Amino acid sequence: MGIVLGTHQYGKAENRVVRIYRDSPRHEIRDVTVSTALRGDFARAHTVGDQSAVLPTDTQKQTAYAYAKEKGLRAVEDYALALARHFVDDVEPVAGARVEVEEHAWERAVVDGVEHDHTWVRRGQEVRTASVTVEGTGDDQQVWVTGGLKDMVILKSTGSEFSGFLTDPYTVLQPTTDRVMATSLVARWRFTEHTGIDWDATYAGIKALLVEQFATVHSLALQQTLFAMGSAVLEAYGFLAEVRLSAPNKHHFLYDLSPFGLDNPGEVFHADDRPYGLIQAQVTRDDAPDAGPAWYGYTGLV
Numbered sequence: 229m230g231i232v233l234g235t236h237q238y239g240k241a242e243n244r245v246v247r248i249y250r251d252s253p254r255h256e257i258r259d260v261t262v263s264t265a266l267r268g269d270f271a272r273a274h275t276v277g278d279q280s281a282v283l284p285t286d287t288q289k290q291t292a293y294a295y296a297k298e299k300g301l302r303a304v305e306d307y308a309l310a311l312a313r314h315f316v317d318d319v320e321p322v323a324g325a326r327v328e329v330e331e332h333a334w335e336r337a338v339v340d341g342v343e344h345d346h347t348w349v350r351r352g353q354e355v356r357t358a359s360v361t362v363e364g365t366g367d368d369q370q371v372w373v374t375g376g377l378k379d380m381v382i383l384k385s386t387g388s389e390f391s392g393f394l395t396d397p398y399t400v401l402q403p404t405t406d407r408v409m410a411t412s413l414v415a416r417w418r419f420t421e422h423t424g425i426d427w428d429a430t431y432a433g434i435k436a437l438l439v440e441q442f443a444t445v446h447s448l449a450l451q452q453t454l455f456a457m458g459s460a461v462l463e464a465y466g467f468l469a470e471v472r473l474s475a476p477n478k479h480h481f482l483y484d485l486s487p488f489g490l491d492n493p494g495e496v497f498h499a500d501d502r503p504y505g506l507i508q509a510q511v512t513r514d515d516a517p518d519a520g521p522a523w524y525g526y527t528g529l530v
């Protein structure tokens with residue numbers, strides 16, 4: 229019997245990098261969590277403890293911080309592209325690099341009705357995400373970019389039904405034609421281009437479309453809403469191949485107020501945190517190019 233080493237990757241996970249631009253009295257801030265993973269033939273580190281091809285994870289961390297200064301940290305996609313390319317182009321044993329970024333948004337504090345120059349309040353909204361995978365060098369170099377968001381908590385208090393579903397002897401759920409629908413949305417999209425794209429404007433536009441679809445589609449199920457969201461984004465942005473959506477159905481159950489002699493026509497709910505329905509869908513252009521390693525993340529091995 230032989231034992232062989234299979235797929236392997238290594239890197240520094242969840243570096244917390246905050247970049248302040250302070251060239252004028254009105255500062256700017258970018259706050260990210262960045263993870264790197266290097267891919268290639270690092271077998272000898274695993275099998276015989278030879279580190280000669282291993283760029284330390286500490287060096288990967290230092291590079292993430294240095295690049296926030298040297299290359300700048302504005303759009304997370306540009307920052308991830310610069311880092312991933314550097315590892316593949318400049319570090320000889322590295323055949324592929326994966327960089328994932330999550331951005332924690334701050335908004336300016338408002339003091340006496342005026343936006344403050346250097347104080348921010350953490351925006352209690354979604355986290356913007358991005359990933360870049362680079363393989364090969366020179367003319368053979370291939371690049372895959374995804375953008376996305378997570379933790380976008382959104383709720384509608386009407387315009388949502390769930391009825392006509394399959395039943396069996398264990399079904400107790402009652403159909404409803406008017407319910408609260410709420411989720412904490414995860415959406416990720418795959419770019420087919422990575423030059424000449426206004427990353428920030430694209431992000432803002434996609435987020436607005438996701439919110440608009442959630443609000444305006446009269447939903448017969450969360451599944452239908454997800455497909456509408458993905459379709460709207462693909463129709464608006466020709467340079468996207470696919471959108472992947474994951475939506476926990478954050479159930480709001482009508483609370484029984486009858487013991488108190490009170491009626492409850494859709495006014496008081498118990499917001500249950502678990503269990504939750506988890507509805508997921510991939511919405512893809514039918515001529516989309518193959519995803520390659522675009523979705524293979526830095527935690528992808530286990």
Ligand SMILES: O=c1[nH]c(=O)c2[nH]c(=O)[nH]c2[nH]1
Nearest residue numbers: 390401448449450451477505
């Ligand atoms: O939008 C929904 N989709 C489901 O598949 C489902 N299942 C369920 O119990 N409630 C809901 N709601």
